[in-house]
Amino acid sequence: MRHLIRRLAQIVPTMLGALVLVFLVMRVLPGDPAISLLGTAATPEAVAVLRRELGVDRPLFEQFIAYLSGALRLDLGQSLALRAPVTQLVLDAVPHTLLLTLGGTLVAAAIGVPLGAAAALRRGTWLDYGASVGALLGVSVPVFVWGLVLLLVFSLHWRLFPTAGAGTTPGGVLRALVLPSIATGFFLAGVVSRITRASILQMLGQDFARTARAKGLGETAVVGRHVLRNAIIPILTVIGLNIGTLLSGAIVAETVFTRPGLGRLALDAILARDYPVIQGVILVSSFAVLLLNLIVDLLYGLADPRVRAT
Amino acid sequence: MRLRVPVLLSGLFILLVAALALVAPALPVKSPTAQSVVRRLNAPSAQHVLGTDRLGRDILSRVVWGARVSLAVGAAVVAISALAGTVVGLTSGYFRGPVSDLLVRAVDVLQAFPALILALAIVTALGPGFATVIAGISLGYAPQFARVTRAAALAVREREYVEAARAAGASTRRILLRHVLPNGVDPVIVLCTLLVPAAILTEAMLSFLGLGITDPTPTWGNMIDNGRLVLREAPWLTVFPSAALVLTVIAFNLVGDAIRDALDPHVQETWVGAPSRPTGPRGASLPG
Numbered sequence: 001m002r003h004l005i006r007r008l009a010q011i012v013p014t015m016l017g018a019l020v021l022v023f024l025v026m027r028v029l030p031g032d033p034a035i036s037l038l039g040t041a042a043t044p045e046a047v048a049v050l051r052r053e054l055g056v057d058r059p060l061f062e063q064f065i066a067y068l069s070g071a072l073r074l075d076l077g078q079s080l081a082l083r084a085p086v087t088q089l090v091l092d093a094v095p096h097t098l099l100l101t102l103g104g105t106l107v108a109a110a111i112g113v114p115l116g117a118a119a120a121l122r123r124g125t126w127l128d129y130g131a132s133v134g135a136l137l138g139v140s141v142p143v144f145v146w147g148l149v150l151l152l153v154f155s156l157h158w159r160l161f162p163t164a165g166a167g168t169t170p171g172g173v174l175r176a177l178v179l180p181s182i183a184t185g186f187f188l189a190g191v192v193s194r195i196t197r198a199s200i201l202q203m204l205g206q207d208f209a210r211t212a213r214a215k216g217l218g219e220t221a222v223v224g225r226h227v228l229r230n231a232i233i234p235i236l237t238v239i240g241l242n243i244g245t246l247l248s249g250a251i252v253a254e255t256v257f258t259r260p261g262l263g264r265l266a267l268d269a270i271l272a273r274d275y276p277v278i279q280g281v282i283l284v285s286s287f288a289v290l291l292l293n294l295i296v297d298l299l300y301g302l303a304d305p306r307v308r309a310t
Numbered sequence: 311m312r313l314r315v316p317v318l319l320s321g322l323f324i325l326l327v328a329a330l331a332l333v334a335p336a337l338p339v340k341s342p343t344a345q346s347v348v349r350r351l352n353a354p355s356a357q358h359v360l361g362t363d364r365l366g367r368d369i370l371s372r373v374v375w376g377a378r379v380s381l382a383v384g385a386a387v388v389a390i391s392a393l394a395g396t397v398v399g400l401t402s403g404y405f406r407g408p409v410s411d412l413l414v415r416a417v418d419v420l421q422a423f424p425a426l427i428l429a430l431a432i433v434t435a436l437g438p439g440f441a442t443v444i445a446g447i448s449l450g451y452a453p454q455f456a457r458v459t460r461a462a463a464l465a466v467r468e469r470e471y472v473e474a475a476r477a478a479g480a481s482t483r484r485i486l487l488r489h490v491l492p493n494g495v496d497p498v499i500v501l502c503t504l505l506v507p508a509a510i511l512t513e514a515m516l517s518f519l520g521l522g523i524t525d526p527t528p529t530w531g532n533m534i535d536n537g538r539l540v541l542r543e544a545p546w547l548t549v550f551p552s553a554a555l556v557l558t559v560i561a562f563n564l565v566g567d568a569i570r571d572a573l574d575p576h577v578q579e580t581w582v583g584a585p586s587r588p589t590g591p592r593g594a595s596l597p598g
Contacts, residue, residue, distance in 0.1 A: 142515060148534070270430075
């Protein structure tokens with residue numbers, strides 16, 4: 001509990017900093033949102049009205065206080081294009097993106113851990129070689145290329161999975177989640193497989209593994225009960241380090257698979273120059289990364305009781 | 311260091327791509343922007359080796375010109391973020407005080423943003439284009455350089471040789487450049503090798519989303535996006551730029567790995583082939 005409170009206290013200043021940064025990027029960089037929204041042909045009166053509506057005619061500090069107090073009340077402003085509260089739009093989109101991020105993590109673990117373990121146990125064989133090539137492909141092929149390949153083969157050619165949407169029934173949601181999760185997770189699967197292989201090789205040489213073997217345990221039990229448990233911390237670490245990349249991947253996958261979520265919301269907002277929505281999506285994405293990292297940190301405690309004690 | 315065949319081939323491939331990118335204007339290929347109504351969506355043939363796109367533009371020429379963008383973005387992002395990050399890292403690690411604390415906090419904040427999201431914010435605020443894409447991606451990567459150089463600066467700040475230099479009257483700039491910086495060079499080079507392919511992929515993602523470098527300038531990302539709509543009818547629009555992108559990134563990853571092995575004997579693991587020694591979690595994150 002103390003660990004949780006300490007970690008929460010650590011991320012609050014970072015969140016505040018993220019708020020400041022997003023505000024600065026959107027307000028201080030050159031360019032008038034009112035002009036970019038209305039076009040250069042707009043009359044000065046129309047620009048003035050919109051500037052007042054957006055609040056950008058007020059002094060910068062005043063704008064920041066209004067923005068900060070709004071954010072603290074979870075009010076991220078009104079969408080200019082959709083005429084709806086940004087908080088609501090973001091809250092509607094977040095579950096889709098988080099689900100896809102989770103799907104990608106599961107795919108990464110489901111492929112990466114067994115592949116890495118098999119490569120470590122069959123070191124120097126064709127299996128090890130194949131796993132290394134697989135891991136290299138995982139980190140080198142971008143999510144949108146995986147997405148297009150999967151879409152072409154499994155949706156357009158074999159029609160096994162839907163080409164667009166996120167599904168409405170529980171079964172439909174799962175079916176619609178499969179291909180985007182694979183596309184999103186392949187990258188991390190490569191990283192996880194590599195780190196699993198490396199940590200298992202390292203753990204196999206440790207005293208506790210030798211002790212387990214000495215007391216007569218078979219190699220499967222040594223790996224399954226002792227080595228893999230100790231390899232979990234580095235695996236969790238790389239997942240934590242790559243959560244931002246995974247979230248970015250989910251956002252790109254949403255475009256390829258025409259799924260609702262933060263990515264679609266952001267892209268539509270960028271095309272419509274809907275600044276409050278863009279600001280909201282960027283802020284929420286950074287908060288999501290911080291919170292997901294916090295969850296990974298807390299999982300350390302579950303995986304290794306020594307972390308809780310420190 | 312024993313140079314393995316895949317690494318050697320990767321190095322040659324990178325040299326080839328770089329050479330093609332450099333001499334693209336002088337190559338006997340068609341203009342990458344020349345349109346032709348009668349040659350729309352032509353499959354690969356003797357006349358158009360890699361086919362044509364929806365506007366009748368030559369894919370081969372666009373793939374070659376796309377390499378210019380990818381390599382230029384990769385090189386510029388790494389140069390800018392390494393320079394900015396190293397300056398911030400060294401100063402925040404060597405000096406103590408409110409400015410140093412503020413820099414550390416700023417680095418923490420920047421790291422909370424996924425690189426793609428940060429680049430997206432900058433590109434939205436400044437508009438798409440070559441310079442804004444580089445600025446956006448660099449802002450996301452600079453904190454990583456700041457972290458490793460700060461760690462190096464913190465490690466040597468109190469060492470005797472730094473104190474001796476200070477006592478001998480060396481200027482702060484000289485101490486930082488001659489005594490502190492050399493300790494951070496290896497991790498900076500390792501990070502560079504990781505971030506070149508990551509920057510190439512991030513630019514491709516931005517261009518694929520229509521937010522990076524936009525048509526008619528050819529980039530592998532926007533070419534793949536263009537082909538997406540006719541994926542079944544004309545797969546060559548997507549296949550060739552994808553292959554160029556993936557092969558280039560694989561080559562950079564393999565060469566980067568060999569450089570990491572050479573610089574850090576503790577990290578002796580390779581993508582292809584058996585490792586000589588297992589590793590810990592170091593170097594396992596590929597920012598993107």
